[in-house]
Amino acid sequence: MKNHLKAILIGISLLALLCGSALAQNTGETLIKNATVLTAARGTLENTDVLISNGKIARIGKNLRAPNAVVIDATGKYLVPGIIDCHSHAMLDAINEGSLAVTSMVRTRDVLDPTDMTIYRALAGGVTTLNLLHGSANPIGGQNTVVKLKWGHPLEDYVFENAPPGIKFALGENVKRSNFTPQPGQSRRYPATRMGTMEVIRDAFVRARDYKKKWDDFRAGRTKVPPRRDIELEPLVEVLEGKRLVHAHGYRSDEHLNLMLIADEFGFKVATLQHGLEAYKIAPEIAKFGTGVSIFVDYWGYKLEAYDTIPYNAYILWKNGVVVSINSDSGERIRRLNLDAAKTMKYGGVPEEEALKMITLNPAKQLGVDKWTGSIEVGKDADVAIWSGHPFSPFSYVEETLVDGEVLFDRAKDIARRSELKAERERLEKLEANLPPNKRGKKDDKKGGKDENPEATPDPSKGGNKR
Amino acid sequence: MNKQFPRVVLAVLCFFAFAFAINAQVGSYAITNAKIVTVSGAVIENGTVVIRNGLIESVGAGVKAPSDAKIFDGKGMTVYPGLFDADTSLGIPSQPAGAPGGGGQRGQTAGDDSNSNYADGLRPETMAASKLKAGDSQISAHRNAGFTTALTVDNSGIFNGQSAVINLAGDSVSEMIIRSPFAQHVTFTTLRGSYPGSLLGTFAALRQMFLDAKRHDELLKMYAKDPRGMKRPGADASLEALIPVVNGEQPVVFTANTEREIIRALDLAKEFKLKALISGGQESWKVADRLKADNIAVLLSLDFPKRTLSESKDAEPETLETLRLRAEVPKNPARLKAAGVRFAFHSGELKNMKDYFANAREAVENGLSEGDAVRAMTLTAAEILGVDNTLGSIEKGKIANLVLVKGGLLDKDASVAYVFVDGKEFEQPKKPEKPAGGANAGGAAPRVAGTWNLTIDVPGQSVASTLTLEQSAQTLTGTLSSDMFPATPIRDGKTTPTGFTFSVTVNVGGSDIPVAFDGRVTGNEVEGTIDTPQGPVAFRGTRVP
Known part of the structure; x- marks a missing residue:
C-alpha cells in the first residue's frame, strides 16, 4: 500500500513538472x-x-529578433488563426431547459464543465474559441457563453469577458416537438406548430416591452413600488436594446425570414441564423437584414426539415455578401472544421482566404469578438495554431495550439506523455478503491490484484465526454 | 417535580412499548478507569466521568464516583464525546417516489396546504423538525455505532428545507431537537416534468426566488412603514422562509461534491451574499483556498468513492480521472486541514457505519491526525452547527452525550460498548453470529421479482424506465426498457442481501452503453446506483403491485 502511494505521488509530481513547463511559456515572449x-x-x-x-500578437515580419523569447521553429509549417466554433455544446453539464417555451432566464455560464475532454480534442483540431449555446428545445432558449479553451485553467478563465452576451432562439421541428413523444400522463408543451412558435416569440417581446416600461416608469418616479425583477424578461429587454445577440437555430427559409421580420418589427437584428440549411434561398434578404449565417457545409437529411439544402449554400451566401461561418454542433466534427472550410472551395469555388475566414474571422464577427481574435494581426490575442501543412489538406495536423500566447496543446508532448499516463493508469488500477468489488478486501492475497487486469490499453485522452 | 412525573411515566411506558433500547434509564453514572478524550482539552489517560440528570457533572483524573452512581468500569476503554453525523436524513421518512409519468402530481400544487406560490421542490419553508419521527430504526442503528447527534433534513427537492440538529434518542421529537432550524439546504437537482427540468433551470429558479425573497422583504418593510396607497404584498410561505437566507442570517448548506459544483455554490452565495456551507465536498481540496478565504466550512462526506462496477469485458476502461479521484479523495481531509478549512464529517450515502470508520482510518493513513479526525466527528461539528456550547466535548455542564469504545475509536478492531445520549445509557445489542461462507450464503434471498417502474437521474434530466425481473433463488432474469431504448435482456442478475444487481447493455441513439445496476429493495421501493461509462447515476422506483 505504501509503495503504491509513493509511486502515485511520483507520478503526480512528474505530471505537475510537465504541466509546469508548459505553463512557463506563458510568462515571457x-x-x-x-x-x-x-x-x-x-x-x-x-x-x-x-x-x-x-x-x-506583438509583431509580424521577417527575421524578427527577441532574445528572451521561447522560439518555435515553424519552417515548412503553417501558422493559422485559432478556429472559432460558432455553435457548440461542449463543456455543458446541461444543454436544454425544455420544460417551458421561453427559458431566457437560464444561462449556460452556470453549468460549465472545464474538465470536458472535448475541450482538449478541440484544441488538438486547432480550435481556440467556442460559442456555447443552449439547445433547441424551445422558441426562446437560454443565454450562451463565449469561451476560450483555456485547458487546465480555472473555470472563470474560460469565459471570453469581452464577448457581448447572447441568447439562443430556435424554430421548427425541435421546438414544436415533432420528434418528441411525451411520457404517459405528460402533456404536450405549447407550441406544437410553426405559427405557435412565432406567436410565442412575439408574445415574449410584447411582455419584455411592457416590463421595460414598468421599470422606466419606476425609474422616472412615476410609480412608488419597485417592479419585480424578472430574469426571464431582462435578457429580452437587452435584445430589444441591441445589447444581446440572438443566435437563431432553424432550417427552413420561411421560418428564418419570418423571424427576421419579427425582429425588424421589434427593432432589433438577429445576429446569426444557425444551421440555415435553406439560407441560400433567401441570401439577398439575409444580406439586407445584416444577419450572419452559421452552417454545416455538407450535412443534411437527418430529419424532414433538413432535406432541402445544397453544398453550395456557403458559396451563395458569401456571393451575396452574407457573413458566413461553419460550425460543428458536435464534439467530434469540432476537431476537423478545417476540412469543412476546405469543402467550400470545392463547392462553388469560395476563394481560399474567404474559406478560412468561415472558421476564423467570420465567426469572430458573428460573436462580436473580431476585435480580439479570429485573425493573425498585430494587437490581437495570440490565439493561433501551428499546422504541419496547409490546414485544408487532409494530411495536415495540428502540432501546437496557443491560446492567449500559451501553448495548451502540444502534439509532441502529448505523444511523449502517453507512456506516463499508461503507467499511471496501471498503478491506479491496482489501488484498493479502484478494484472491482469482488476483488477488494483481499489485500493479503498476493494474487488478488494481479490476475485479470483489464487488458485494454486505454486511450490516454479518453475522458468524460458527455454526449 | 409535578411536571416531571407524568413525563417519566410516559418515558417508562414508551420504553416498554417500543423496546428500542436494550437498557435505558436516566440517572447518575460514573465511568471509571477509562481513557478520556475530552477533545476540548488534554487527553486524560485514566480518569472518571460522572453523569447526572443528563449532564456531565464532573470529569477528571482525580474525580471520585459518587456513591449513588451506577459504575462502568472503563478499563481498556476510551470515552469520547458522542459522535456527530453532520448531514443526514435520519428520522425523516423517505417520500414515496412518485410513479414515473404519474400525471403531473409534482406540479404546481402538489397536494400541499401551503400558501406558497412556488412548485413542490422549491419550498424552503419545509421544516425537518416537523417531518421528524422519533424511534426510527435507522436512528438506533446510528446510535449503536457511536453517533449521538445528527444534522438532519429531508433530501428531496432543490430547496430541501430547513434542517435540525437532533439527539439520536428521545421518546418524542421535542426531546430530540437541539436546534431548529439550523440552515436552509439546497441540492442542485431538477424537478420532474416541470420547470426547472435541467441544471440550467435549477440555477435560474434559485436566482429568481432569491430575488423575489429580497423584494418581498423590501415590500413588507415598505408596507409596515406606510401601507396607504400601496398594494398589500401577498403572503407567501416560501418567500418568507427565504428572507433570513437572503439577509445572511440563516446559513445555506449546498450539497456540492465536484470542484465545479462547489464553485457554482460559492458563486451563487457570493452573488446573493449568502452564508454558505458545503456538504459532500468530495473535491473540496481543489477549492480549499477559496473556502478558506471566504471562511466557508465543509460538511465532509466520508463516503469515499470506490469502484462499484464489476469486471466486464464489454465495458470500456474507467477514465483516468475516475481512477485518480478515488486515489485523491482520502487525502482530502488532511489537505483541508493544512489549508485551514474547517470541516466536520458526515456519512453521506454510506449504509454501513463500519465503512465510515474504515474511511476515517484511511483519511488518517493519508495524513490527517487522529485527533483532528475525532475533532471532525465531535467538537468541530458542534462548532459548525452552532451547538458547541452544550455538545462536542467532554466538559463539566455539557450534555452527557458520550460513547464508550473498547480500544480507540479509529482502531481497526474498535467496538462501541456503551452510548449515552442526554445521560441515558444504551447498551450495545448483541451481534448475531455471522454465518460462515460467502456474502450471499446467510439468509434467504430477498424477493425482488416483479415489474418495477424506475426513474433514472441522468445528469440534467430524469428518465423513466421499466424493469421486469423474474427470480429463481438468487438468480435473476428479465428485461429493462424505456422510451430511449428498446426492451433489453439483463445479464448476470442476482440478488444481494439487500436487493439486486445486474448488468445490461442498452442501445441509445445507435451506441451500446454497458451499465450495471445495484439496487436496495425495501418492500416495494427500490433505490440504488447505476454504473455507467460516464460515472454513477442514481435510480429509484416502485414495484407495480
Whole structure:
C-alpha cells in the first residue's frame, strides 16, 4: 500500500513538472519563426515570423529578433488563426431547459464543465474559441457563453469577458416537438406548430416591452413600488436594446425570414441564423437584414426539415455578401472544421482566404469578438495554431495550439506523455478503491490484484465526454 | 417535580412499548478507569466521568464516583464525546417516489396546504423538525455505532428545507431537537416534468426566488412603514422562509461534491451574499483556498468513492480521472486541514457505519491526525452547527452525550460498548453470529421479482424506465426498457442481501452503453446506483403491485 502511494505521488509530481513547463511559456515572449502565415485578414505571408508578447500578437515580419523569447521553429509549417466554433455544446453539464417555451432566464455560464475532454480534442483540431449555446428545445432558449479553451485553467478563465452576451432562439421541428413523444400522463408543451412558435416569440417581446416600461416608469418616479425583477424578461429587454445577440437555430427559409421580420418589427437584428440549411434561398434578404449565417457545409437529411439544402449554400451566401461561418454542433466534427472550410472551395469555388475566414474571422464577427481574435494581426490575442501543412489538406495536423500566447496543446508532448499516463493508469488500477468489488478486501492475497487486469490499453485522452 | 412525573411515566411506558433500547434509564453514572478524550482539552489517560440528570457533572483524573452512581468500569476503554453525523436524513421518512409519468402530481400544487406560490421542490419553508419521527430504526442503528447527534433534513427537492440538529434518542421529537432550524439546504437537482427540468433551470429558479425573497422583504418593510396607497404584498410561505437566507442570517448548506459544483455554490452565495456551507465536498481540496478565504466550512462526506462496477469485458476502461479521484479523495481531509478549512464529517450515502470508520482510518493513513479526525466527528461539528456550547466535548455542564469504545475509536478492531445520549445509557445489542461462507450464503434471498417502474437521474434530466425481473433463488432474469431504448435482456442478475444487481447493455441513439445496476429493495421501493461509462447515476422506483 505504501509503495503504491509513493509511486502515485511520483507520478503526480512528474505530471505537475510537465504541466509546469508548459505553463512557463506563458510568462515571457514566444517567437514563431519562419512560418507560412495564413492571416485570415491580409492574405498569406511566406517565411514570416510572429512575435507573441503578453498573450498578444506583438509583431509580424521577417527575421524578427527577441532574445528572451521561447522560439518555435515553424519552417515548412503553417501558422493559422485559432478556429472559432460558432455553435457548440461542449463543456455543458446541461444543454436544454425544455420544460417551458421561453427559458431566457437560464444561462449556460452556470453549468460549465472545464474538465470536458472535448475541450482538449478541440484544441488538438486547432480550435481556440467556442460559442456555447443552449439547445433547441424551445422558441426562446437560454443565454450562451463565449469561451476560450483555456485547458487546465480555472473555470472563470474560460469565459471570453469581452464577448457581448447572447441568447439562443430556435424554430421548427425541435421546438414544436415533432420528434418528441411525451411520457404517459405528460402533456404536450405549447407550441406544437410553426405559427405557435412565432406567436410565442412575439408574445415574449410584447411582455419584455411592457416590463421595460414598468421599470422606466419606476425609474422616472412615476410609480412608488419597485417592479419585480424578472430574469426571464431582462435578457429580452437587452435584445430589444441591441445589447444581446440572438443566435437563431432553424432550417427552413420561411421560418428564418419570418423571424427576421419579427425582429425588424421589434427593432432589433438577429445576429446569426444557425444551421440555415435553406439560407441560400433567401441570401439577398439575409444580406439586407445584416444577419450572419452559421452552417454545416455538407450535412443534411437527418430529419424532414433538413432535406432541402445544397453544398453550395456557403458559396451563395458569401456571393451575396452574407457573413458566413461553419460550425460543428458536435464534439467530434469540432476537431476537423478545417476540412469543412476546405469543402467550400470545392463547392462553388469560395476563394481560399474567404474559406478560412468561415472558421476564423467570420465567426469572430458573428460573436462580436473580431476585435480580439479570429485573425493573425498585430494587437490581437495570440490565439493561433501551428499546422504541419496547409490546414485544408487532409494530411495536415495540428502540432501546437496557443491560446492567449500559451501553448495548451502540444502534439509532441502529448505523444511523449502517453507512456506516463499508461503507467499511471496501471498503478491506479491496482489501488484498493479502484478494484472491482469482488476483488477488494483481499489485500493479503498476493494474487488478488494481479490476475485479470483489464487488458485494454486505454486511450490516454479518453475522458468524460458527455454526449 | 409535578411536571416531571407524568413525563417519566410516559418515558417508562414508551420504553416498554417500543423496546428500542436494550437498557435505558436516566440517572447518575460514573465511568471509571477509562481513557478520556475530552477533545476540548488534554487527553486524560485514566480518569472518571460522572453523569447526572443528563449532564456531565464532573470529569477528571482525580474525580471520585459518587456513591449513588451506577459504575462502568472503563478499563481498556476510551470515552469520547458522542459522535456527530453532520448531514443526514435520519428520522425523516423517505417520500414515496412518485410513479414515473404519474400525471403531473409534482406540479404546481402538489397536494400541499401551503400558501406558497412556488412548485413542490422549491419550498424552503419545509421544516425537518416537523417531518421528524422519533424511534426510527435507522436512528438506533446510528446510535449503536457511536453517533449521538445528527444534522438532519429531508433530501428531496432543490430547496430541501430547513434542517435540525437532533439527539439520536428521545421518546418524542421535542426531546430530540437541539436546534431548529439550523440552515436552509439546497441540492442542485431538477424537478420532474416541470420547470426547472435541467441544471440550467435549477440555477435560474434559485436566482429568481432569491430575488423575489429580497423584494418581498423590501415590500413588507415598505408596507409596515406606510401601507396607504400601496398594494398589500401577498403572503407567501416560501418567500418568507427565504428572507433570513437572503439577509445572511440563516446559513445555506449546498450539497456540492465536484470542484465545479462547489464553485457554482460559492458563486451563487457570493452573488446573493449568502452564508454558505458545503456538504459532500468530495473535491473540496481543489477549492480549499477559496473556502478558506471566504471562511466557508465543509460538511465532509466520508463516503469515499470506490469502484462499484464489476469486471466486464464489454465495458470500456474507467477514465483516468475516475481512477485518480478515488486515489485523491482520502487525502482530502488532511489537505483541508493544512489549508485551514474547517470541516466536520458526515456519512453521506454510506449504509454501513463500519465503512465510515474504515474511511476515517484511511483519511488518517493519508495524513490527517487522529485527533483532528475525532475533532471532525465531535467538537468541530458542534462548532459548525452552532451547538458547541452544550455538545462536542467532554466538559463539566455539557450534555452527557458520550460513547464508550473498547480500544480507540479509529482502531481497526474498535467496538462501541456503551452510548449515552442526554445521560441515558444504551447498551450495545448483541451481534448475531455471522454465518460462515460467502456474502450471499446467510439468509434467504430477498424477493425482488416483479415489474418495477424506475426513474433514472441522468445528469440534467430524469428518465423513466421499466424493469421486469423474474427470480429463481438468487438468480435473476428479465428485461429493462424505456422510451430511449428498446426492451433489453439483463445479464448476470442476482440478488444481494439487500436487493439486486445486474448488468445490461442498452442501445441509445445507435451506441451500446454497458451499465450495471445495484439496487436496495425495501418492500416495494427500490433505490440504488447505476454504473455507467460516464460515472454513477442514481435510480429509484416502485414495484407495480
